[in-house]
Amino acid sequence: MNLISVTDIKHKISSVGLKATSQRIAIYQAVMKLKNHPTVEMILEEISPLHPSISVGTLYKNLETLVEVSLLEKVKSEEGNYRFEANLDKHNHIYCSNTKEIIDYQDDELDLILFEYFKKKKLKNLKINDIRLQISAERLNINKEISIQ
């Protein structure tokens, strides 16, 4: 999932009609590399050493552009600022109150249960486009991995 060559990234970017600039490639790569839905600041810190001249305006503009063409997704954090991710599959988010992480939680069985549940409901004047779970949780041991089986 993470092992994608620069050539592939270039193709991905140009296939949606965008110029494959070095800045855009670096930004897209950074979001793919960083876990837990990085903030703009975290993305800037990731790209700065190799690309110190990328301006914050360019970073914001590119993140917005990449979201528009569906190469990235934008997520609102509990704290109020935006965070980004390259995982485009339908999934839910676990918000860790102690670590401020946002962890992906994909569960097709659960999605089906919800789909069936709302299929039975009578919706008046309303079209549901998407249903996501927002799970507020905390990591018990900050140094250990979490899992849901």
Next chain:
Amino acid sequence: MNLISVTDIKHKISSVGLKATSQRIAIYQAVMKLKNHPTVEMILEEISPLHPSISVGTLYKNLETLVEVSLLEKVKSEEGNYRFEANLDKHNHIYCSNTKEIIDYQDDELDLILFEYFKKKKLKNLKINDIRLQISAERLNINKEISIQ
């Protein structure tokens, strides 16, 4: 639910150890009155005619304070700014993409289904505190009411 006297509001506020100032009462009343999870701006517009001298700093400070003592709740909108509500019951939110409304959706049966579903799961190093549904939808006819039965 909306018919609560000023005396009752005063009691509610002082019972959590806060001074029942005219500003605080007005702000709490305004959030109780306004539907669809008002923004700070909408709350200001509501209180301004009767209390033109309430400063924006006081408004922010009071909203924060009332959230801290659990008389109000803070909700983040899709647009990025915070919105407030006096409904403290556990409930889900329907985000209307066309009207930008946030509509409450309470469903005890669904809560139970989710509770049972996650009870079966093995959680490693994770404590779930709360699960909410975030429903993205659109009102088909903006002038008519919506409902889910």
Next chain:
DNA sequence: TTATTAAATAGGAATTATTATTGTTTAATA
């Protein structure tokens, strides 16, 4: 009822996150 005092307020400055502007540079194409 009045005095005391900690809490709260008004008004405005400061900060933070994000967006807009503009002259210059560059990737794509022919």
Next chain:
DNA sequence: TATTAAACAATAATAATTCCTATTTAATAA
């Protein structure tokens, strides 16, 4: 290699929120 629309760096502007401080007020008790 020349052309050109798109993208860029730098920076100004905006919006939302938080912070600061001198002044006012609600609560309490003499």
